[in-house]
Amino acid sequence: MNRKTWLKGGLALMLLGTTLSGGSYEAAQAASAQTKNDFYNVIMQDGADPFMYRHADGYYYFTKTTGGNVTLWRSKTMTGIDAAETTVVETGGQNVWAPEIHRIDGAWYIYYAKDDGDNANHRMYVMQNKSLNPLKGTWVDKGPIADSTNRWAIDGTVFKARGISYFVWSGWEGTENVRQVLYIARMSNPWTIDSPRVEIARPEYQWETNHSPNVNEGPQILVKGNQINIVYSASGSWTDDYSLGLLTAKNNSDLLDPASWTKRPDQVFKTGGGVYGPGHASFTESPDGQEDWIVYHAAKRQGSGWDREIRTQPFSWNADKTPNFGSPLDPNQPIPLPSGEPQRDRYEAEDGRLGGTAKVSQHADSSGGAKVGYIDTPESYVDIDVDVDKGGTYILYARTGNGTAGGNWSTLKLSVDGGPASDFFVTNQGWDNWGTSTQKMTLDKGKHTIRFAKGDGYAEIDGFDLFRVGK
Ligand SMILES: [Ca+2]
Known part of the structure; x- marks a missing residue:
């Protein structure tokens, strides 16, 4: 099995979001999404x-x-x-x-x-x-x-x-x-x-x-x-x-x-x-x-x-x-979206809540001028609150970085509303050379918290777009 096969296996896990009902997550901050008509390669x-x-x-x-x-x-x-x-x-x-x-x-x-x-x-x-x-x-x-x-x-x-x-x-x-x-x-x-x-x-x-x-x-x-x-x-x-x-x-x-x-x-x-x-x-x-x-x-x-x-x-x-x-x-x-593609909500990782050693760094090549790195220990994470106005299938399209010596892929552990974590693969193209990691997920209407936690190797996250693709 090659690496990519494994990757697609990871993506096949559909994360079922749950609505907030007096639950363990608070809407601790106002939704920080910006509506965008552009995207970043790759x-x-x-x-x-x-x-x-x-x-x-x-x-x-x-x-x-x-x-x-x-x-x-x-x-x-x-x-x-x-x-x-x-x-x-x-x-x-x-x-x-x-x-x-x-x-x-x-x-x-x-x-x-x-x-x-x-x-x-x-x-x-x-x-x-x-x-x-x-x-x-x-x-x-x-x-x-x-x-x-x-x-x-x-x-x-x-x-x-x-x-x-x-x-x-x-x-x-x-x-x-x-x-x-x-x-x-x-x-x-x-x-x-x-x-x-x-x-x-x-x-x-x-x-x-x-x-x-x-x-x-x-x-x-x-x-x-x-x-x-x-x-x-x-x-x-x-x-x-x-x-x-x-x-x-x-x-x-x-x-x-x-x-x-x-x-x-x-x-x-x-x-x-x-x-x-x-x-x-x-x-x-x-x-x-x-x-x-x-x-x-x-x-x-x-x-x-x-x-x-x-x-x-x-x-x-x-x-x-x-x-x-x-x-x-x-x-x-950012490149203007192909004409006719739906606009997306962009969330910056630096607006999230940090745990463990995770910290915000300023960097000119980052979206919004900052990124979250140092997600280095098992208890390290960044939590980002999202708010979707329609239930359905969404694609999370994250700008991620991995410059770990040796050129290997790394992972972040991605979870929604405290649910099971899946591997979120991050290709190695050098620190501050941003790549794209994606995950398809099912979200109910309303607020959710998306967590990126320490996985294999080391990875940084700049932010992500969330856009609806299905019924
Ligand atoms: Ca950012």
Whole structure:
């Protein structure tokens, strides 16, 4: 069992809040919540290769690399994805990488790469589900999806242009890992390639060839008007140099002709703003469909390699119909919520009641300018009173920090109204480099006290947002 599996097990515990009835908790202070229309990255504190799709049913469907299977998440909000409902789709094989979920001609498809334990045998596979809700129903194995060469292949994605379906992926030219290039081929149906593969991009610029083996991978399609943009990832995914590049072609060109594709000489998204190695992006829209958002992974801290987390931010368009991603946004500045997401109540930990050694420290990168740390002994905690005006399912979305030497995860013990404590996992990305820990909970209307107490290792808390997601 890997760490993340354990984590999700912890999150599965639903905390049932109880109403206050002359009970052991007093509403000792006025509710300190501030109503906010913004959030702080990150949206998922562990993981890589995020793929997020907003469907017409009002849900976001999300997946990422989980290694031994394909895991699907479903959420009404982008920023609540970490606490969303999930299901696991068994794939067999090993090293299951970069799954995507697509809705094509009335059915759901998962495209993913797997091998048999030997990376040289990575190939693309596809599954189909005819259920309306892909977290239900049956996934049918539609087998490998390959061109006639059947070479190494990962990161496959699909799109349609002028009624023709195409598959785009990252592959090896021969049987050795010399470099990863991008290929395109035509499809006769969502599980069959029916043309030779054509190379449309290979690492050529300095920023693509600065780590060996050279990599072009993670292609994603963004169509704007008559322009087809392929945003891809380049350089070493294990380095802070990982970044996004751009290929473009016109919709009315022959997309199987390499000459139809133009590679932009510079990166379109790279390390900056205190975010390292951003890449393997996907693209979605705000809940109201008005805004375009990029969902990407980045290193948890400078030089953390494949220890990554998932972030999101909005993007705009250039006059030439290419996407304008700007730079990674400063993680210490709140970002306006995706348009159409419900506002949330924000509680600062420094407004809570402290026990044991816990104490408030001022810090400029903290929300409200302060945080609670030194939750160092078994009797240490911070209690924060909340007041919800409707009963229902809530997501608690906390800004947490862990800089414990050795890089290990830590936990806080989270409890509501004196109930049973659950492990609240805090990723390690260095002190005052804030991450996000989430917990789904059921709360009755009224006042509650949420306690964060000493768990395994050491962790700090800046504050949390509470927003309602269910009935
Ligand atoms: Ca704070």
